[in-house]
Amino acid sequence: MIAFPDQVTTQEDLKCLSEHINKTTGLNFELLRYKVKSERDPVDLGIAKIMTYMADLELEAVHKLTDSNMLGPDSMLLKDGPLRYKNLKGRNFDIIQFRNVIGLSKTFRPSFAIGEGRAKKDVGVVTSGLDMGERTTVYKTSEEDKYIGIWYLRIRPKVLMENPLQGVLKVECYATSTVEEENGFEHNRINTVSAHILRERNVSPYGQDSRWPTHLYPVFQTETYIKVNLLSDIHFRAIF
Secondary structure, three states: OEEEEOOOOOHHHHHHHHHHHHHHHOOOOOEEEEOOOOOOOHHHHHHHHHHHHHHHHHHHHHHHHHHOOOOEOOEOEEEEEOOOOOOOOOOOOOHHHHOOEEEEEOOOOOOOEEOOHHHOEEHHHHHHOOOOOOEOOOEEEEEOOEEEEEEEEEOOOHHHOOOOOOOEEEEEEEOOOHHHHHHOOOHHHHHHHHHHHHHOOOOOOOOOOOOHHHOOHHHHHHHHHHHHHOOOHHHHHHHO
């Protein structure tokens, strides 16, 4: 995929460019066009355009799996990364279809405050005290009027880590009913999801990825498969 600024292209240009690039390279590039803003770095805007397109593909994948009855309580989908979709209006977002989808982040901001009132603490303080297999309570946050439950789970023994925050994952899921929005999530459901995540930590990609303490093996395998099917940086630059 290549993103071009609107200052040097028109929508009509994209078709000609796409045909020329794909014919010359023998590859199949998707071309996008993004609006340049004086107060923003064009590179950041280009990345944001591509990320938005990628998010649309994620939403489409969830819809297809749900419509095909491939997702359920015993066959959930794990999204590598947080469950955060911006500007949802007009993007075919149906929160009910995310009932059996969880988001998993290998890294998180330790200074992020969770809890309420005097019980409010930084994530780093709360998670550093977790022992192997323990999780935090589920904290409620929101994104564009959609409620999200967040909890943190330790999947590696602290004694084998270089610092107290290594080996801790952030897990998220959408509240898909009024009951969950008002009363929170059933603890049995959260415990079951956490237990399955713990089981997926083996076999560890130790020595193959610096993020191994928070890597789940299926995620690592998927990333590896995708990377070997993509062009390397050197190959991509050589094309042009």
